[in-house]
Amino acid sequence: MTSVDDRHDESAEPRTGTALISPSLAGQVNRARVLQSLYDLGPLSRSDLARLTGATRVMIGTIVQPMLDSGILAEGKARASGASGGKPARPLWFSPSGPPIAAVHIMPGRIDAALIGTAGDIRATASAEYAPHTDGPEMVVDHVVSSLRRVLPTDGAPPLGVGIAVGGMVNTDTGTIVKSSLAPVLTGLDLGPAVTAQIGLPVHLDHHPRAQALGDRWFGQGRGVPSFASIYLADVLGVGLVLDGAVQRGGAGAGGEVGHTTVQLDGLPCxxxxxxCWETIATDRWLREQAARLALPAAQTMTAGALTRLAERGHPGAADLLDTYARNIALGIANLQQVLAPGLYILHGHTTGGGDTLRRAIEHHVHTRVLRHPGNTPRIVFADPQDHATLLGAAGIVLSHALRLIP
Ligand SMILES: [Zn+2]
Structure with a gap:
């Protein structure tokens, strides 16, 4: 038998090992926590931040000074000090004149671009369309660049960078789109380097649902929530997972293909x-096919919202189909809950059109499928359809890189 000592080889480089937390890594983590407190709670003074984070006021000063110097944060007008007296507090918040962020969301056939302030305010938008099966890759790059040029500022602080959320598998290390089944023109496209070459800004790519999760985390219903899943449900199904405050990517962004986990052995082709795959029974497409099978009115354009209204009017078959749809959505959520128990599920996309009727039905089916745990009862919430979570999340990717919150 080999002992631990026998296996030690002085000549070999150690293959594994866990780096200790360096002062710079500790600085990154602390910066992230201070920013998250601001996003979660709004403008806060150094004293507020010190109290909320358990740090000294001096330490908070050290953390926020570089962000004040680079113009990301600004100090507001002094507030009267409280009953205890002392120096009047000056709240810190994101500077309106600070560097903005460019964000892009690429879907099959459509490109949305926006210029976003660090406080999450959308300042300009542009969009373009492309043919996902027939346009050449150069055409897509041109559309992305021209959309960006329409939103980029001509004066003021230069943008921190460009965040691109892609409906497809991406290599986050190289900025390449690995595969997009619904927009084959994107497959293999080195979009990050191509856009950087034309506009001269750093470009960061990520998978659409992960960007959406980041949008929820920084600007939406995931604020102040350490763990949750952000789910996109329309013609496709995607999941972004945040666990203990960190968006989960897997190696080079390979993780997160939750829509393609198997829920039916030998089920429908995906x-x-x-x-x-879960995606084969929980998207708009499945709903349209089932509506057609049941000969429901306007089956070819059926959505969760339209089906809910039919069910509420007592149309034969509609309530049963709605319940089956809720169960199918719940199936994948229950699997996620059993494995990682993020606890909160924020749903985006067309499914939210089903309103509280559908939300409650999904939650009910999730509860019947997970093992009960007193400390973690899963909750389903629907995002505001107009919340721009993906574009905000694309901006969040840039923010994370610019502030070195992503190692
Ligand atoms: Zn699949």
Whole structure:
């Protein structure tokens, strides 16, 4: 038997090991926590931040000074000090004149671009359309660049960078789109380097649902929540996972293909090439096919919202189909809950059109499928359809890189 000592080889480089927390890493984590407190709670003074984070006021000063110097944060007008007296507090908040962020969301056939302030305010938007099966990759790059040029500022602080959320698998290390089943023109496209070459700004790519999760985390219903799942449900199904405050990417961004986990052995064929993926039974497409099978009115354009209204009017078959749809959505959520128990599920996309009727039905089915745990009862919430979570999340990717919150 080999002992631990026998395996130690002085000549070999150690293959594994866990780096200790360096002062710079500790600085990154502390910066992230201070920023998250501001996003969660609004403008805060150094004293507020010290109290909320358990740090000294001097330490908070050290953390925020570089962000004040670079113009990301600004000091507001002094507030009267409290009953205890002392120096009047000056709240810190994101500077309106600070560097903005450019954000892009690429869907099959459509490109949305926006210029966003660090406080999450959308300052300009532009969009373009492309043919996802027939346009060449140069055409897509041109559309992205021209959309960006329409939103980029001509004066003031230069943007921190460009965040691009892609409906497809991405390599976050190289800025390449690895695969997009619904927009084959994107497959293999080195979009990050191509856009940087034309506009001269750092470009960061990420998978659409992960960007959406970041949008929830920084600017939406995930604020102040350490762990949650952000789910996009329309013609496709995607999940971004945040655990203990960190968006989960897997190696080079390979993780997060939750829509393609199997829920039905030998089930329906999926566009990814497998069968029985969660995506095959929980998207708009499934709903349209089932509505057609039941001969429901306007089956070809059926959405969660339209089906809910039919069910509420007592149309035969509609309530049963709605309940089956809720169960199918709940199936994947229950699996996620059993494995990682993020606890909160924020749903985006067309599904939110089903309103509270559908939300409660999904939650009910999730509760019937997970093992009860007194400390973690899963909750389903629907995002505001107009919340721009993905574009905000694309901006969040840039913010994370610019402030070195992503190692
Ligand atoms: Zn699949």
């Amino acid at each position: 566009h990814c090439g497998q069968r029985g």
